Amino acid sequence: MNKVIVPTDRVEEEFTQYLDLGDNERIIFSGKFGSGKTTFLNSYFDARYEKYLTIKLYPVHYSVSPNEDIFEFIKFDIIFQLLAQNIIQEGAKFSNGELAMKFIAKRLYPSLAKFIKFIPVIGQDISGILETIKEIIKEAKEFKEEENKNEYTEATSFLNAIEEQIGSPYERNRITELINNFLDYAKKQRKKTVLLIDDFDRIDPEHTFRLLNVFASQCDNDFNGGKKFLFDHIVIVCDIDNIRNIYHHKYGMNTDFTGYIDKFYSKQIFNFDIRSEFVDRLLKFLSPLINKYNKDSNYSFETTFIKIICLELIKLGEINLRHAHNIGIIRPLSNSYTINDVTISPSMSGIMLLNILAALFDEQGLNTLIEKYNALNIMYVTSGDYMKLACSFLEVCIEGSTNKDSKRGEYVIQDYKYTYSMDAGDNVWIEKVSMLTGNEVQSFPLWQIMKCANDVRRRYMATGVVR
Numbered sequence: 001m002n003k004v005i006v007p008t009d010r011v012e013e014e015f016t017q018y019l020d021l022g023d024n025e026r027i028i029f030s031g032k033f034g035s036g037k038t039t040f041l042n043s044y045f046d047a048r049y050e051k052y053l054t055i056k057l058y059p060v061h062y063s064v065s066p067n068e069d070i071f072e073f074i075k076f077d078i079i080f081q082l083l084a085q086n087i088i089q090e091g092a093k094f095s096n097g098e099l100a101m102k103f104i105a106k107r108l109y110p111s112l113a114k115f116i117k118f119i120p121v122i123g124q125d126i127s128g129i130l131e132t133i134k135e136i137i138k139e140a141k142e143f144k145e146e147e148n149k150n151e152y153t154e155a156t157s158f159l160n161a162i163e164e165q166i167g168s169p170y171e172r173n174r175i176t177e178l179i180n181n182f183l184d185y186a187k188k189q190r191k192k193t194v195l196l197i198d199d200f201d202r203i204d205p206e207h208t209f210r211l212l213n214v215f216a217s218q219c220d221n222d223f224n225g226g227k228k229f230l231f232d233h234i235v236i237v238c239d240i241d242n243i244r245n246i247y248h249h250k251y252g253m254n255t256d257f258t259g260y261i262d263k264f265y266s267k268q269i270f271n272f273d274i275r276s277e278f279v280d281r282l283l284k285f286l287s288p289l290i291n292k293y294n295k296d297s298n299y300s301f302e303t304t305f306i307k308i309i310c311l312e313l314i315k316l317g318e319i320n321l322r323h324a325h326n327i328g329i330i331r332p333l334s335n336s337y338t339i340n341d342v343t344i345s346p347s348m349s350g351i352m353l354l355n356i357l358a359a360l361f362d363e364q365g366l367n368t369l370i371e372k373y374n375a376l377n378i379m380y381v382t383s384g385d386y387m388k389l390a391c392s393f394l395e396v397c398i399e400g401s402t403n404k405d406s407k408r409g410e411y412v413i414q415d416y417k418y419t420y421s422m423d424a425g426d427n428v429w430i431e432k433v434s435m436l437t438g439n440e441v442q443s444f445p446l447w448q449i450m451k452c453a454n455d456v457r458r459r460y461m462a463t464g465v466v467r
Contacts, residue, residue, distance in 0.1 A: 006278050008040055015044065018270050019233065027233055028265040030240035031272035033201045034320030037237050040272065041196060053186045054194045055081050055231070059215070063207040070214050075175050078195075078229070079155050082179070087186045154178060180230045192232040200238035205246045212236075212243075216263060240269055279310050286356065305349055305392055306356065308385045318369060319360070337464030344399060344460040349392035349427075350453045367454065374451045379443040382433050390446055393453035394418055395428040400456030412436070413452050416444060 018024070031037040045054040055078050062070045155178060183193050197215055200208065215236065240261070247257045283303050313319040336345040346352050358366045380386040398411055398420070407422040419432040433444045 006036065006274055006281050008043070008274060008277070010277070011040065011272065011274055012044060015270065018267075021267055024266050025231075025233060026264055026266045027235040028240060028261070028269045029235050029237045029272060030269050032239055032317060032320065033242070034317075035272060036274060036320070037272050038198055040274075041198070041235075041237065045194065045196070051191050052194050053085065053087065053183075053189075053192070054196055056196045056198060058199045059197060059211045060199050060202045062211065062214075063203050067210070067214055070211070075179060078179055079175075082182050082186075083155065087182050087189075155182075176229065183230045187232075193230070194233045194235060195229065195231040196235050196237065198237045200236065201242065205250070208243065208246055209250070212264070236264055240271075275311065275314050278314070279307055282310060283307060304385070305353055305389055308389050309353060309357070316373070335466050337460035337466060339460055339464045342399065344396065344457060344464065348396060348399070350394075350396035351457060353392065354396075354450075354454055354457050363458075367458070370447060370451050370454055373447040374445070376447075377445055378447060380446045382430075382442050382444055386446055387430060387444075390444065390449050391420075391428050391430050393446075393449045394420060394430060395426075396453035396456050397449065398428060400460065413448055416441075416448070418444075418449075 018027075029037060029041065045052050057074060057077055061077075062073055065073065186193055200212075203211060215234075243261070244257050247260065248255065283306060286306065287303070310319060336343050338344075344351055346355055354366070357369075360366075361369060380390075394411060397413070398409075401411070409420060411418045411420060415436055417434045417436055418430050419434070420428050420430050422428055432440055434440045
């Protein structure tokens with residue numbers, strides 16, 4: 001299967017510069033659902049494994065859990081991934097310096113006591129002091145081995161406890177300290193640590209802000225009275241427009257969304273957008289098909305139509321990066337169909353566009369898509385690219401019409417009348433759009449014309465003779 005790989009070089013460079021900004025700890029990485037955010041971030045950090053330790057959390061896993069359990073599950077996921085990435089292991093021992101303060105804190109008075117008893121005899125015989133020093137050094141070594149063993153055992157025991165009894169009570173601050181110890185160890189092996197909080201797009205809106213508030217505690221300076229997790233970057237992945245819409249729907253249009261959301265990012269929101277790269281790569285892949293099905297037409301003219309409709313569908317959220325997995329295997333229909341000596345052919349711009357969309361969405365999916373936006377009655381201005389696109393679809397409607405006659409005429413679709421002319425190559429050009437009342441208008445329902453063209457196409461496919 002040919003898979004269309006969308007280049008992300010431009011965005012990678014922009015994101016690298018963004019991460020390198022000073023004091024850029026809290027990050028919102030925003031993009032439309034299905035735009036490829038997760039794919040990009042996975043690829044980005046996997047390619048930079050030596051530079052970043054990345055821990056990934058998926059809030060959708062916690063959405064039905066009470067807040068107190070979510071804190072524990074976050075710790076569970078972090079420790080589990082630290083283990084999986086071999087950050088927590090028996091080899092990850094603390095140095096003598098790191099353990100010095102712990103040793104002094106726990107063994108200060110017993111150690112001093114052993115020195116104090118020799119004070120009266122100092123200057124007479126220091127052999128006993130030397131033996132005591134050796135004994136203390138031995139105890140320090142034993143203490144170090146015990147502490148290192150206990151750190152590893154404590155981490156694995158925590159995982160086992162969670163697995164056996166979800167939500168059981170235990171010391172949270174101690175586990176947080178343990179995580180931070182190992183994050184600090186990881187920073188000595190690599191340069192930066194990243195907490196990636198993904199899939200906010202998949203959360204039930206009812207739980208979105210409750211979970212955001214839970215994660216907000218990872219962005220604040222204090223966490224449960226102690227230190228937060230010591231990540232260099234905390235990245236929340238979402239569609240900020242969708243989050244904003246949910247917020248205003250839940251709390252009202254007059255509430256201050258900006259004041260709420262700005263605590264989740266340090267600099268500015270990073271907007272992920274590879275639509276232009278996606279469409280360019282789509283057109284490059286489709287160019288052999290366009291040449292094959294429309295050899296006698298102006299190729300650049302056809303790609304303009306495809307680019308217009310694809311960008312519109314991307315804007316509407318109907319085409320996203322996930323469709324790239326299907327582009328490599330799409331096979332638009334290449335048959336011509338004839339009814340009463342009238343032939344509908346893929347060489348017609350409108351037919352070719354509808355065939356490509358049908359191959360991308362499937363026939364039923366395309367029909368549902370057109371019905372959906374026709375019902376919404378979205379209007380487009382009569383000047384510019386959308387009118388050119390409308391011309392290609394109106395050509396199909398006229399070709400399949402029973403009263404097709406001259407090179408000039410009027411075609412009525414519901415409440416709109418389209419005055420058109422045809423050039424020497426039978427290409428249709430819309431000269432004017434009017435209401436049936438006769439009033440000329442400056443906007444028109446594109447999806448209404450698309451529905452008309454697709455109805456003609458489906459009728460010919462169902463009853464026409466294949467050529």
